[in-house]
Amino acid sequence: MGAPPPAAPPEPGPRRRRVLPIALAAALVLVLALVGVAVVRPGPVADWLGDEPADRKTAQAAEPAPVAVLAGADPNAPRPTPEGVRAALEPLLGQEILGSRVNISVVDVDTGDPLYTRGGDDPTVPASVTKLVTAVTVLAARGPTYRIPTRAVAGASPGEVVIVGGGDPTLAVDKQGFYPGAARLDDLAAQVRKALGGTKPTKVTVDGSLYSGPVHEPGWDPDIPTGGYGSAITALMTDAARTDVPRAKRDDANGNHAAQRAREPDLAAGRSFARLLGVPTDAVKRGKAPAAADATGGAPGPGAELGKVESLPLNRMVDVMISDSDNIVAEALARQVALARNQPASFEGGAAAMDAVVAELGLPADEIDLADASGLSRDNRISPSLLTDLIVLAGNGSRPELAVMFGGLPVAGWSGTLADRYDTAAKAGAGVVRAKTGTLTGVHALAGVVTTADGRLLSFAVLTDRVPPVDSDLPRRALDRVVAALAACGCR
Template sequence: MARRRVGYHTEVDESVQTPVAPAADPAPRSGIGAVFARYRRAWLIAAGALVFVLLGSGAVFAGTQTGAAEPAAASVVASPAAAPSPTPTIDPARPVPAEGTTASRLRTCSVAGLAADTRLADFQAHVVNASTGEVLFDRGGSTASRTASVMKVLTSAAALNVLGSDYRATTRVVKGAEPGQVVLVGGGDLTLSRLPTGQEPFYTGAAHLDDLATQTMVAWAADPSNPPITSLVLDASYFSGPDWDEGWARTELGLGSMPEITALMVDGDRNDPTRSTSARSEDPIARAGQAFADALGGGLSISSATAPAGTAQLGAVQSAPVSTLIQQSLIVSDNTIAEMLARLVAIEHGAGNSFSALQQGIVGGLAAYGIDTTGMIIKDGSGLSPHNAVSPAYLTALFIKVNAREGNLGVLFDGLPIAGGPGGSLSYNDRFAGANAAADGAVFAKTGWIDTGYTLAGVIRAADGTPLTFAIYAISNVAIGNVSSSAKIAIDTLATGFFHCGDNLSNN
């Protein structure tokens, strides 16, 4: 393969296959002519370059003469006009994110082993960093399921929004339609006590029936034209029936966990007004009526009817404010107050005054918090019904607001039981015991229990300082049946795992 010189570069001539000897020069030359003849090609190239330089210089010189009045150019060589940039074409089949996504940090603290505990039955859980809103752990978090007594959190939140923290339920006495007749009008205060004033019932700060009786007799005696009081009418029409939800086991009445829900009753209809758990009667209205008749001196005929419109009021007493009622309901999981609040919320919201109004009333009452309630089912205010359905993710979102004490929600936070606390449903000796005591004082949560499930939801102040909101459901399906009480231990152990992991909690 031959090589030849072209200008200043060596070029390979691919067309030359066989070297050929050059023809002999017939006569040698001398002088410049000889040099030119010998290097003829190089001279021609050099001459061409010289002509180009001279022509270029002339062009620049001419420019300086004809363009003297113009601004000096920024560059000797003019830049060509920029062509417009083509508009990018976006494939409609390929969505373009509005902004770049940020990768989540790699978290390494796993609770997978704890979550696999079979005592958790059909397990669901959701955990969120309350400061950032990032979901750290999710097992069926978006599926609405039975809540047990965690439902009281929703009832309380709705009450704080619809009723306000200062709302009080009022029980009144008015004149009846007949001479010598008074009407006791229930206003939905299920905490009203038949114990004498000065003797504290289970519901601390409750109104007393004897106070109402005293007001009634003083007002009655102030009108000399009034005959003696001879009859008492009981008006419980503020709530409508049925008085017992179809999903509740009737045994709860005798066990002392739930009364019939009526607008007129005393001491949550307990046999013993001083105890949290005490058997309830079959007729709470009659019990309240008899107690009031006795406080008026006894010997009265008692009947039930609606109070006549526009008659004079003889007396009134009020319950403790909603802020107090919520804390009393949450700390020991009192069903009676929860049902009282739920019904008052439905009435104030304009949904109605029966169990069937609770869906619209409570869900409507929660709307102000701006959290999606799709799929939520509300059958009662206490959570005793197995037909309630709320997702764990809804609870973690609500607890972010509770933890931040938005609006009146600080009242709700202050009523939550505390692991290892001085009282409440997380202070019992079967909760956060043994190694789980590491989370004592750091778990603020509402407990829940029905035959078919155990639940726990609230706020954890994690060991690394991260505030976590969480919800854990250990519920049964048809095949499993009732859930063992040992589920509480498994739930506490998992919550303690969340406490130890904090923001390093892994979803794997």
């Protein structure tokens, strides 16, 4: 995806690594099992996302019993040695297809001990692996049960309804929305009609003022805003700005996550809301909600709340973001981090807030520099060792809310963005690797957990950002072979 990459970024200078002060125990394995590392076969995506309409539950009841995919790690398994890991990996790191810079970190999850590093502390272009940082920071800042509100209030003039975007990218128009279980505009419209009583809506104003700054990150490749993997980021949108939800659902089922996106998602959502209220779409304009006035009886006064719907809880949105590498959801979650840390809800504010939360968590904040939360920006830099430390922190039980991020990690050869990978030469990794992928033109990355042949759980991150211009499937398969080598060995 994207235009040919610019000249390779300059080699970063040496950085002194801050060791994460964590003593891990067997409890980690229990945490990972609870959130899906020792898991059963993932069911339909709808099941992962929450409650389904009643008419679908009968069909789902016919699903066969789940079967095991990832075996639970054994905390008593023999420990790999640095020498053994080096012997397994180094013959594969020189693959020409991976380019001139392959930075990697491997850590024993149970002990927290580093097993192998090569450029491990060097900030590297991470692509969509950035979403692991987005997941951890939003879970730390907001908590897994937080829901994003979308509100409707009375406008300044009679019959005016103001819809106030709260930053929910999964908001649907009706029950046919892209994200099962999402909040819906038809529910909000029903609340508005009830609150207005006999007053007929005549105008819809869209208030997206919660967000500020540019709607596209300046570091994005030129084709990203129009190529279907990105969109304008606005505080009000439906179905992550998709304009053809039935088609998007069909394409998504076949592993194609690009979609047609609205050029102005906020106004598109406002027009959908207007149609539900019986308001002409040419009566939809941008504006701001008036401050709430004291109630005086009769019709709701300016600023009075007419209705509210709430998003899926953040734990489910994190699952969606990671399993399908959903860029628009990622950017929305970063703005929730910004709001929780009193920063502007913008690309810049989200990045600053995420950096701050990384430092609060005791991670090496000098090894991360973000421009966006999705990983679409080539200006992002994250070190492999920060990623492995982050994965260990999320699983060691000290911050149980962070363990939610494991639930959405794709399973090699089975689900998400790893569903069609780890065959042929990388087959040893199928079912024992769970990881986040990252791809831009010239950039490929993989970070997650892998269980060795002896049953030892390892955290890994492999980032390469100087890949030659070739079919992107080739460097992905080369990365898979690197991680599969960890799965195939005891590394002792």
